[in-house]
Amino acid sequence: MIKSELIHIVMLRHPHLYQQDVEHIVTTILGDIANALANGDRVELRGFGTFSVRHRPSRSGRNPSNGTAVFIEEKWMPFFRAGKEIQERLNQKQ
Template identity: 70%
Template sequence: MIKSELIDRVSARNRYLYRQDVERIVDAVLDEITQALERGERVEIRGFGAFFVRHRPARSGRNPQNGNAVFVEEKWVPLFRAGKEIRERLNAAKKDGL
């Protein structure tokens, strides 16, 4: 699902909201999550999951095409860990044959 599909689905479930308002709400939520991650904060949405950042130190790596050693700079990477409820729903779907 892409962002526009999410906006369409939320709009369809909430007919009393204008699509433009739903788009602003989705943008605001995503912007707040992004800003919190930039500040190094953890964002937890109960029943859904948690977003957080992890530091990856600089290291020596290999170019897969030719095997030469390359330097990989340090970086911060965003991660997501699914919550218990979403994991249970996914696993229940697998058991039901979906």
């Protein structure tokens, strides 16, 4: 699902809302999650999952095209851990 599909689904479920308002709501929520992660905070959405940031230290790697050694700088990576409800929903037997 992409952002425009999410906006469309929300609009279908709540026809009393204008498209501009739904776009603003979705953009605001996603922006606030991104800002919290950029500040190093953890975002927990009960029943859905937890977003956090993990540190990856610098290391040496290999260029796959020619095999030469390259230096990979340290970086911070977003990490998502699904909540219990989502895991149960994905793994329910049909």
